[in-house]
Amino acid sequence: MNTRASPLLNRLQTDFQLAIISVFGACTVAVISPFAAYRFLSGNFWVGVLDTLLVLLIGGVVVYAWRSGNNERAGRVLVLVSSVGACASSELLGVAGLFWMSTAIVTNFFLTRHRLYAATITLAAIIFLVVDGRAFSSVPQMVSFTATALLLGTLSYIISFRYDLQHRKLEQLATRDPLTGALNRRIMTVELQRAVDTFKRDVNPVSLILIDLDHFKQINDRHGHDAGDQVLVRFAHLASEHIRQVDRFFRFGGEEFLLLLPNTDWHGAEHFAEKLRQQMEQDLKSPGGRVTISIGAAVLKNGEDWPCWLARADAALYKAKSLGRNRAELDEHGAPHSPEFIRVTN
Numbered sequence: 001m002n003t004r005a006s007p008l009l010n011r012l013q014t015d016f017q018l019a020i021i022s023v024f025g026a027c028t029v030a031v032i033s034p035f036a037a038y039r040f041l042s043g044n045f046w047v048g049v050l051d052t053l054l055v056l057l058i059g060g061v062v063v064y065a066w067r068s069g070n071n072e073r074a075g076r077v078l079v080l081v082s083s084v085g086a087c088a089s090s091e092l093l094g095v096a097g098l099f100w101m102s103t104a105i106v107t108n109f110f111l112t113r114h115r116l117y118a119a120t121i122t123l124a125a126i127i128f129l130v131v132d133g134r135a136f137s138s139v140p141q142m143v144s145f146t147a148t149a150l151l152l153g154t155l156s157y158i159i160s161f162r163y164d165l166q167h168r169k170l171e172q173l174a175t176r177d178p179l180t181g182a183l184n185r186r187i188m189t190v191e192l193q194r195a196v197d198t199f200k201r202d203v204n205p206v207s208l209i210l211i212d213l214d215h216f217k218q219i220n221d222r223h224g225h226d227a228g229d230q231v232l233v234r235f236a237h238l239a240s241e242h243i244r245q246v247d248r249f250f251r252f253g254g255e256e257f258l259l260l261l262p263n264t265d266w267h268g269a270e271h272f273a274e275k276l277r278q279q280m281e282q283d284l285k286s287p288g289g290r291v292t293i294s295i296g297a298a299v300l301k302n303g304e305d306w307p308c309w310l311a312r313a314d315a316a317l318y319k320a321k322s323l324g325r326n327r328a329e330l331d332e333h334g335a336p337h338s339p340e341f342i343r344v345t346n
């Protein structure tokens, strides 16, 4: 297996917007580049310059999306670039340039999730061409263009809206645990890998918190499986209320859950784990009384892969269980007395 290619393919398969941006970039660069060469060779200097600029800009934005992960910003810039590019080529080439506008109208609604933004830019481009009028050789031609462009824009809007709706539903089904609504284990492995990759780039601390409900089997045995399910649902609800928007909450399996906390160091993880433990002790109940949780936490180390990171959180959880449950244990790495911490603070 090609180990260098698989992370790229993995990202393309799991990141829908990045895939659209990449396909758009690859296709437009492949199609416009020969045109740029042809324009220069046939003496059409300014159109050649415009095509070259478009190729460079589109290529640059695709690279930016891959490097930064900010697909939405990249998508919006591409909407702007392709709309302005289509207007400019219509001005320079007349009717022949107008054909590029159709491509821009359709792709605008798929490159960004903000359909209102796409609609505004598209409409502004159409209005500009009509008011300016230089691209058209007759009034009937201008009227036909306006009608077909508005029709194409409206249809693209509706199709992208329906597509987005279906995509969200499928994403929900594929990534969520149906009982608790927490993210499932399949997406967990993808996000842990992504967290490790991000850490290699920006080195902001990132923590894992592994949570296990104590004596959960007894709840099932004494009060039935449905009562056990209700406790899991309540736990997930309480935990979700206490996490930040950037945190990710997964059902690891059975009565075990995992929290991925970006920008969280050892102190942050310790504080959060203890707060969560206390809150569950106070608010989580089964028909038989209070339900407590045990927690194991670990901060990601330099050069570590996610299975090792998870194994350290698991070992800390095991320690919390063996020390009597209803407690939070943190792995040593990043702790105030650990060698790394002393090195950083000295």
Ligand SMILES: Nc1nc2c(ncn2[C@@H]2O[C@H](COP(=O)(O)OP(=O)(O)OP(=O)(O)O)[C@@H](O)[C@H]2O)c(=O)[nH]1
Binding pocket: 179, 212, 213, 214, 215, 216, 217, 218, 220, 224, 225, 226, 227, 228, 229, 232, 253, 254, 255, 321, 325
């Ligand atoms: N109701 C319900 N029970 C589940 C679900 N998934 C796993 N379980 C049960 O969770 C129980 C887990 O039991 P154990 O692994 O022995 O753990 P425990 O009783 O919590 O004991 P400690 O973890 O050592 O405190 C098992 O009885 C599983 O059948 C679920 O979705 N719903």
